[in-house]
Amino acid sequence: MALRTTLTTTGLLGATAVLASLALTGCSGFGTAAAGAADAGGPDVPIGDEVSTTADPEIAALLPAAIVEKGHLDIAVDIPFPPMAMYDDTNREVGFDPELARLLGQKLDIDVSINKQAFDSVIPSLQAGKNDLILSGMNDTPERQETLNFVDYTHGGFAIVVEAGNAAGITTQSDLCGRTVAVQKATVQGELLRAMECGSSPVVVTELPSDLDAQTALRAGKADAYVSDAVVAEYAAATTSDGEAFDVVRDPENPAGFAPVYSGIGILKDDAELTEAIRQAFQALIDEGAYQQVLDRNNIGAYAVESAEVNRGAGS
Template sequence: MRKHVSRTLIGVAAVSALLLTGCSGGGGGADSGKPNLPKGDEVSTKVDPSLKKLLPEDIQKKGSIDIAVDIPFPPLSAYDANNREIGFDPELGRLLGQKLGVDVVLSKQAFDSVIPSMQAKKHDIIMSGMNDTPEREQTITYVDYTHGGFAILVKPGNPKKITGQSALCGKTVSVQKSTIQGELLRATKCSGAPVTVMELPTDLDALTALRAGKSDAYSADAVVADYVAATTDDGKAYEIVRDPENPAGFNPVYSGIGVLKSNTQLVDAMQKTLQALIDDGSYQKVLERNHMEAYSVKTAEVNQGGKTQ
């Protein structure tokens, strides 16, 4: 979801350390208890009272929207040195709240539990770079906010000579549990031995497996793989394998804001609010701030994953 990386976001090593101390939720990290609004050089927008009226009554009454975010997953999400949630998802989430005129509560949630947690009413929406797939659409409605594929990381020098997805046949690839990459890799057409998919609890675990030689490659959303390759050990820890025919990554898919399928009123509010952020230019600025502009969408559409796969 981006081509190049600056130091706007903290590096992977710092993310790993902050993971041990990062807050598990609550509207603004070090500023917990205060309204969770954009601050510093973060992108800001103006409130639109007409959009707030679209929200379900329970959210209007409590005056806040609870967002589940898998942290860390840079550049989509991370903690800064003050335990403030940063990255595309937290920053876009704050913009949604600001446009709607409600507070935002960002809750750290393991990726493989975000849907059950929302079903249990522990949060209102999911913003975790979640791919929009037909299977997930059986439970979740997506307001799609990015479009991109996955990329492959290998060790420096590419000792296994991996040149693309088909070259992963007979190899072991580490991925984060419950991500679409595992499904896509298992579906790889191989004339001989299939791809062995090593699913691990966190994205950091999957990266560590590659670095330790337990896997031959690592796969994640292109935006994440690109970030890791560019920032870890000054770009010397990994090499990225790209799809020469698609700069946005192998098997591009939509990702978006997840809302319970039954909550049609909230889906409508999220779609119209995201469209308002696209129209006023703040959505594009958040993408650019996080170097994800190659993965933008032009309009806020719903459930495009089910239409294109």
């Protein structure tokens, strides 16, 4: 989510990439539905050990009249994209993005509908009026700011993943030159890789429909590496085959990871009222500690932002 960015410099992940490595280990009343809750017609509040909050009437009053009249926020989320978004064993949407969506719904005292949407169609879904917000690990970039406002919610970057044991011998970003690298379609990693200065041996970029497809290509030997958001890469390395399938490349020239970028909640540029309502709701979640709790719950606490600000990705 890490999360998904654009290119401003040459070199593999020049201006975007891994933060410090992680120690990874329907409609709803105030969130998304647990299996069966929406079918029963009741609101779907955070359950179990999920983080919860309370409504703030003053912030709720900032919502545009059209949203209030509709009675819920439609939120585009690319699922699965663990740990940002995934399904649990009851088919309930969990992970940072769905859980933050629930918190925003609670704070704004409005239903949210979490709508599964392929990442390459999340922006068109807003333009078509299908969704109101994007919560999908989307990097805040100058190019995307031409269409969207971003309430920035994480600060992170990208990582390089190889098969366990790293038989390909990829130890630095320059080692990707001449290699086949799998990425998810429309995440802009492809642009980053194609822009590398590799002389006569450019990176061979394989763009696939989902991040999981890119991981599968690596496991199947169809790629030498896969590049993804750091939080996703670390999660994949820690959880796939009990941590035995992948290694994350630790570039000795970048021991703390590649330069991070902001990612955020995407809202159409001309929707200033909704942008401000979301910004203030998010700030309230930061102030009360609920935001940090949901980060920590999903093992991405190192990617926190300190305040709710808009469009910090300029120049990233």
